[in-house]
Amino acid sequence: MPHPAERHPAFPILIGDIGGTNARFSILTDAQSEPLQFANVRTANHGGLEQALASDVLSKVSLKPRSAILAVAGPIEGDEIPLTNCDWVIRPLVLINELGFEDVLVINDFEAQALAIATLPEEAREPIGPATSAPLSSRVVLGPGTGLGVAGLLRAQGKWFPVPGEGGHVDLGPRTPRDYQIFPHIEELEGRVSAEQVLCGRGLVNLYRAICHVDGVEPRFADPAEVTAEGLAGTDPQALETLLLSVTYLGRVAGDMALVMMAKGGVYLAGGISQKIVPALKRPEFRAAFEDKAPHSLMMRHIPTFVVTHPQAALVGLASYARAPESFGLATDGRRWLR
Incomplete structure (x- = not known):
């Protein structure tokens, strides 16, 4: 028995x-x-x-x-x-x-999200970037939502092993001159800026307010959905930059997680926010940030990225x-x- x-x-x-x-x-x-x-x-x-x-x-x-x-x-x-x-x-x-x-x-x-990406059919995912197939290999799932969820999915011995974690709380730092202008005005958590401080619903507003502060304009929006909608429409310059920087930073974090897990089977973006910003994710910024991982940029170009489109x-x-x-x-x- x-x-x-x-x-x-x-x-x-x-x-x-x-x-x-x-x-x-x-x-x-x-x-x-x-x-x-x-x-x-x-x-x-x-x-x-x-x-x-x-x-x-x-x-x-x-x-x-x-x-x-x-x-x-x-x-x-x-x-x-x-x-x-x-x-x-x-x-x-x-x-x-x-x-x-x-x-x-x-x-x-997020273990459940990891279990999902083991078996999701092609019609339940939207490719971001040139690669559209997913090798039978280890994967990562990220989900900006109320927070930033992250989980791994290892492939070993003919099985899938979901790996829960708190990857959303890794450090996120500035790289470009514009980043160095904005980051001092992003709300910190106990003295540091984590990925979740920018890459979630409240994080989107956090980033938007920092951009407004640097540009010397009064913030017009306090709701993440408003910032996203104005950014996608291109009707507000600060909201547009917020959206483009958020997908850039998401690309950086997604690339980091792909390196940690050696996720040659792909990185999957889950949750409602990812589904709503697919047009922004399909712009060059996300994949450029994802692949910019010298000395492994060539390897990163071959790792596929997807948005999970299944509603459940x-x-x-x-x-x-x-x-x-x-x-x-x-x-x-x-x-x-x-x-």
């Missing part, structure tokens, strides 16, 4: 991607079926996961899931898992004792794992609860 920690989750399996604002769920009835999809759940409308599942998921179907695989935006330590950007606390033992689950696995949200990529990654756990080297110690 296999050890319980090696046992495959039993179908039907509830899969969930739980962020600070929205939670998305589906149920996989077996390894061959397409998932049963449910409407997005607004976390602010419920006191916790148990209430949301009871009212918006489990009450909608007669099918009772036996297992749950959840990706959450927060650190996983112990039996109570608080989310970083909302009041929910994930309690696997409550899911088992009160909702009847037999098996609950909780992983990091994390659920796709979780479903891939649920169907074939043996294809992935996913660490479950301390993150799996069994009845």
Whole structure:
């Protein structure tokens, strides 16, 4: 008999991607079926996961899931898992004792994104740059959103190994004369500028305000969506420069991560911000910054970059794992609860 920690989750399996604002769920009835999809759940409308599942998921179907695989935006330590950007606390033992689950696995949200890029079809990704194919090799996924998420995906021994991390908090420094003008005015975090201080929603506004300060103009926008829209339209010079510098800096960080992971299988940009700024990413600045990694610039030219265009990529990654756990080297110690 296999050890319980090696046992495959039993179908039907509830899969969930739980962020600070929205939670998305589906149920996989077996390894061959397409998932049963449910409407997005607004976390602010419920006191916790148990209430949301009871009212918006489990009450909608007669099918009772036996297992749950959840990706959450927060650190996983112990039996109570608080989310970083909302009041929910994930309690696997409550899911088992009160909702009847037999098996609950909780992983990091960007591990789910890493699982997704292992199996995403070509139609679910938009190539950025000349290379359009992705070798079966190690990969990286980055996601500017509420913060800057980063995860690796190693390919070894015929399996995919997702590697979570906090790569969004690496240092980001100036290189060009314009950078040296702007960086002193970017809001610091305990004395330094991390990539996340620029490459996320609030970071976009942070960069925009710094540019306005240097140019001696009053900032007109306080919402990341406004800065992005004006930048894409080219109607505001500071918003346009903000957008072009942000894709330049994203290219630098993406290239750094590709070097760290030797990600010859490609670098994938995930999340809603990446999808919205595809026209800016397709300009020369992103790839130029990505490839500018002497002495390895030639190697970098052959590493493909993509934007993940699937609207629920994390659920796709979780479903891939649920169907074939043996294809992935996913660490479950301390993150799996069994009845």
